[in-house]
Amino acid sequence: MDVRAQISMVFHLDKCIGCHTCSIACKNIWTDRKGAEYQWWNNVETKPGTGYPTKWEDQDIYKGGWEKNDKSINLRGAGKKKSLLNIFHNPHLPVIDDYYEPFTYRYLDLIESPAMDDQPTARPVSLITGKPIDIKMGPNWDDDLSGTPDYARKDPNLRDLPPAVQEAMFQLERMAFFYLPRICNHCLNPACVASCPSGAIYKRGEDGIVLINQQVCRAWRMCVTACPYKKSYYNWHTGKSEKCILCYPRLEAGYAPACMHSCVGRIRYLGVLLYDADQIETAASEDTSKLVESQLNMLLDPNDPEVIKAAKASGISDSTIKSAQDSPTYRFVKEWGLALPLHPEFRTLPMLFYVPPLLPVMASLGVQDKEQGDKLDPIAKFWNDDWLYDTSTDNLWGTIEEARFPLKYMANLFTAGDEEKIKDVLKKLMAVRIHRRGVTVGDIPAEKVQKALSEAGLNAEMADSIYKLTSLAKFDDRFVIPPAHREQAIEMLEFTGDTKGSTGFGFRQKPERGL
Amino acid sequence: MNAFIDNLLNTTNNFFLIGLPYIALVVCVVGTIWRYRSTKFKVSSLSSQFLEGKTLFWGSVPFHWGILILFCGHLIGVIFPRGVLLWNSHPLRLIIIETSAFIFAIAVLIGLINLLYRRITNPRVRVVTNAMDISILAILLIQVVTGLWIAYFFRWGSSWFASVVTPYLWSILTLQPDISAVSAFPWVIKLHIIGAYVMLIIIPFSRLIHFLVPPLDYIWRPHQLVFWNWSRRKIRDDNSTWSLKRPKNN
Numbered sequence: 001m002d003v004r005a006q007i008s009m010v011f012h013l014d015k016c017i018g019c020h021t022c023s024i025a026c027k028n029i030w031t032d033r034k035g036a037e038y039q040w041w042n043n044v045e046t047k048p049g050t051g052y053p054t055k056w057e058d059q060d061i062y063k064g065g066w067e068k069n070d071k072s073i074n075l076r077g078a079g080k081k082k083s084l085l086n087i088f089h090n091p092h093l094p095v096i097d098d099y100y101e102p103f104t105y106r107y108l109d110l111i112e113s114p115a116m117d118d119q120p121t122a123r124p125v126s127l128i129t130g131k132p133i134d135i136k137m138g139p140n141w142d143d144d145l146s147g148t149p150d151y152a153r154k155d156p157n158l159r160d161l162p163p164a165v166q167e168a169m170f171q172l173e174r175m176a177f178f179y180l181p182r183i184c185n186h187c188l189n190p191a192c193v194a195s196c197p198s199g200a201i202y203k204r205g206e207d208g209i210v211l212i213n214q215q216v217c218r219a220w221r222m223c224v225t226a227c228p229y230k231k232s233y234y235n236w237h238t239g240k241s242e243k244c245i246l247c248y249p250r251l252e253a254g255y256a257p258a259c260m261h262s263c264v265g266r267i268r269y270l271g272v273l274l275y276d277a278d279q280i281e282t283a284a285s286e287d288t289s290k291l292v293e294s295q296l297n298m299l300l301d302p303n304d305p306e307v308i309k310a311a312k313a314s315g316i317s318d319s320t321i322k323s324a325q326d327s328p329t330y331r332f333v334k335e336w337g338l339a340l341p342l343h344p345e346f347r348t349l350p351m352l353f354y355v356p357p358l359l360p361v362m363a364s365l366g367v368q369d370k371e372q373g374d375k376l377d378p379i380a381k382f383w384n385d386d387w388l389y390d391t392s393t394d395n396l397w398g399t400i401e402e403a404r405f406p407l408k409y410m411a412n413l414f415t416a417g418d419e420e421k422i423k424d425v426l427k428k429l430m431a432v433r434i435h436r437r438g439v440t441v442g443d444i445p446a447e448k449v450q451k452a453l454s455e456a457g458l459n460a461e462m463a464d465s466i467y468k469l470t471s472l473a474k475f476d477d478r479f480v481i482p483p484a485h486r487e488q489a490i491e492m493l494e495f496t497g498d499t500k501g502s503t504g505f506g507f508r509q510k511p512e513r514g515l
Numbered sequence: 516m517n518a519f520i521d522n523l524l525n526t527t528n529n530f531f532l533i534g535l536p537y538i539a540l541v542v543c544v545v546g547t548i549w550r551y552r553s554t555k556f557k558v559s560s561l562s563s564q565f566l567e568g569k570t571l572f573w574g575s576v577p578f579h580w581g582i583l584i585l586f587c588g589h590l591i592g593v594i595f596p597r598g599v600l601l602w603n604s605h606p607l608r609l610i611i612i613e614t615s616a617f618i619f620a621i622a623v624l625i626g627l628i629n630l631l632y633r634r635i636t637n638p639r640v641r642v643v644t645n646a647m648d649i650s651i652l653a654i655l656l657i658q659v660v661t662g663l664w665i666a667y668f669f670r671w672g673s674s675w676f677a678s679v680v681t682p683y684l685w686s687i688l689t690l691q692p693d694i695s696a697v698s699a700f701p702w703v704i705k706l707h708i709i710g711a712y713v714m715l716i717i718i719p720f721s722r723l724i725h726f727l728v729p730p731l732d733y734i735w736r737p738h739q740l741v742f743w744n745w746s747r748r749k750i751r752d753d754n755s756t757w758s759l760k761r762p763k764n765n
Contacts, residue, residue, distance in 0.1 A: 088575045203742070
C-alpha cells in the first residue's frame with residue numbers, strides 16, 4: 001500500500017447560486033494578464049448547457065481523457081505516438097474561437113468624445129488584436145439559458161436521453177437547471193501530465209496539486225487536448241500552457257483557495273483524502289460501470305490503524321493524517337457517500353467531488369396537497385397550479401422516482417450513466433430533509449422518518465451531522481488542511497545540509513579556501 | 516587591378532568560409548547555453564496554432580517534415596560521405612535520392628510560403644509576430660530557393676556534396692580550414708553555405724531554439740510524474756544519512 005495525500009474539494013451543488021464570485025476572485029488573482037484573459041481557471045456553468053469551452057464534454061470533438069483498450073487505458077487524442085507525430089500541428093487543439101475572443105470596451109471614448117449630435121458609445125475591442133469586434137461569445141454565454149435551442153439543447157449530456165424526455169425537460173414551466181462550478185480536478189491519473197512531451201506537468205507528492213512548470217513548457221500544446229475537462233489553457237502571448245494551481249501559494253500559507261474563500265453560498269469544502277497510489281492504474285482501467293466504485297475504493301479510512309501505519313511508512317506527516325481524520329471531504333465522499341466525481345468515464349480519476357443537486361429533481365406532484373397548500377405563504381399560493389415543488393410527500397421517494405429532471409442526465413454527469421447511484425445519493429439528501437423536518441416542524445411521524453433514514457442507509461446521528469456540515473458549518477469546519485510546515489519551508493526548496501557551514505545573509509557559498 | 520580584385524575575393528572567401536563558420540559555432544554554442552540558463556522561460560516553440568489552425572496545417576506540416584528530412588540528409592552526407600557515394604554509384608539510386616530530396620524541398624517551399632502568407636495576412640497571428648519571426652522565414656526561404664536552384668542546375672548535388680563539401684566542413688571542425696575547393700564554387704552555392712551559418716548564429720536569439728529541445732525523452736518517460744519536494748521516506752529512515760540529491764522541481 002503506497003499511501004498518498006490529496007487536497008480535495010467538495011462542491012455542494014444545492015447551495016450554489018451561480019453568482020460567479022469564485023470565477024471573479026480567481027480571475028483577479030491569477031489570470032488578469034495578457035494572453036490569459038480568456039482563461040477561466042474557475043468557471044461556473046449552467047446545466048443543462050454547453051459549458052466552456054463550448055461542448056467541452058463531447059470527446060468526439062475534443063478527444064480528451066483516456067479510453068479503455070484491451071489491457072489497460074490509453075490517451076484518446078494524445079499519447080506518445082500521437083503527440084510526437086502531431087507535434088507540428090495538433091489536429092485536436094481547440095482554438096480561440098471555441099472559447100471566445102477576449103474583449104474590452106473603449107471606455108475612454110465616453111469621456112473624451114467631442115460634442116456631437118449623438119451619444120458617444122464604448123465600442124468593444126478585441127484584447128488580442130486591439131481592433132473593434134462584434135462580440136460573439138463570452139465565458140458564461142449560456143448563463144441561465146436553460147431551454148434555449150442554441151445552448152441547453154446542445155448539452156452533450158443529453159446524448160442518450162430519448163427525445164420525448166428531452167422535450168419534457170424543456171417545457172416552459174417545468175424547466176429546471178442548476179449550476180456547476182468547475183476548476184482543475186487535480187486528478188490522480190491526470191491526462192495532461194501523461195500527454196506532456198516536455199515533462200513540464202507534474203503532480204506534487206505532498207498535496208496532489210497538478211502544476212505546469214513554466215520554465216519547462218515548450219508549447220507542444222498536448223495537455224490542452226488531453227485534459228477532458230479543458231482546464232489546461234494555452235497562453236497565446238507567452239507561448240506556455242497554464243492551469244488552475246489550487247492557489248498553492250495561499251494553501252501553503254494556510255489560506256483557502258480564492259474561489260473557496262470568496263464563495264457566497266459556502267458550497268465548497270476542502271480537506272485531505274488519503275488514497276492508495278498502487279491502485280491508480282487498475283482503478284482507472286475498470287469497466288465504465290465500476291469506475292465510481294473503484295475510485296472510491298482507493299480512498300482510505302484515515303481512522304483505520306492499518307492505514308495510519310502505512311501512511312506513516314509512506315512518509316505522510318502526522319499533521320496530514322490528523323487533517324485527513326477531520327476532513328470534511330472524507331465525510332461527504334466516503335463516510336456519507338454523498339459526493340461523486342464529475343465525469344468519471346474520462347478515467348482521469350478526478351479528485352473534486354460534487355454533491356448532486358436535489359432541488360431541480362424535486363417537484364412534479366400531480367395535485368397539490370390541500371394540507372400542504374394551507375401552510376404555504378399566501379404569495380406562493382397565488383400561483384395555484386400544480387408545479388410548485390413540495391418537500392413533504394406521502395410516498396417517501398415520490399419526487400425522486402417521478403423527478404421533473406431526468407436522473408439519467410444527472411447520471412451522465414456524475415456516475416458515467418448509472419442512475420441507481422444518483423438515486424441513492426438523492427435519497428440520502430431527501431432523508432436528511434425528512435429527518436430535520438421531523439425534528440424542527442414535527443409534522444412527520446417518527447416511523448416515517450425512521451423508514452426514510454433506514455431506506456437511505458443513514459441513521460439519525462449521521463443525518464444530523466450531514467445537516468450540520470451542510471447548513472451550519474463554520475469556515476473552519478469547511479476548510480481543514482494540514483500546515484505546510486513553514487518552519488520547514490526552506491527544506492521544501494533546498495537541502496539545508498548543502499548550505500550548512502556557509503556564511504549567512506546574502507552569501508550562500510561555502511567559505512572555502514581559494515586557490 | 517587584377518591583384519586587387521583577387522585580394523578582395525580572397526579576403527571575402529576567407530571571411531565567409533572560414534571566419535563566419537567559427538563565429539557561428541561559438542555564437543551558437545555559447546549563446547544557446549546562455550539563453551537556456553538565463554532565460555529558460557523564453558525557450559518555447561511559441562506555437563500560434565491556438566490563434567489560427569487551418570492555414571497553419573498547410574504551412575507547418577509540409578515545412579517541418581520536409582526540413583527535418585532535408586536536414587537529416589545533409590547530416591548523413593557529412594557523417595557518412597563514403598556511404599552516400601557508394602549508394603550513388605548506381606544511377607537509379609542516385610536519381611531516387613535526388614528526386615525525393617527535391618520533392619521534400621518543394622514541400623518546404625510550399626510550407627514556407629503558406630507560413631509567410633499566414634503571418635502577414637492573419638490579424639491575430641500578426642499580433643504574436645515579431646521582426647525575428649519574419650527574418651527567420653525569409654532566411655529559410657532564401658535557403659530553400661537556393662537549395663532548389665543548386666539541385667536543379669548543379670547536378671548531382673548529393674555526390675559532389677559528399678566529395679567536396681564534407682571534407683571542407685570537416686576541415687572547419689578539425690580546426691584546419693581548407694577552402695581551396697569550395698572557394699571555386701559558384702556564388703549560389705556559397706550563398707547557401709553562408710545562409711546555413713547565419714541560421715546557426717540566430718538559433719540562440721530566436722524561436723529556432725525549439726529545434727534544440729525536441730521532446731524525445733517523452734518516448735521512454737513514464738506517463739505520470741509525481742515530484743516530491745523532498746523524499747520524506749528517505750529522511751524518516753534512521754539507517755541512512757540525509758539524501759544529497761537535490762529536489763527535482765527546483
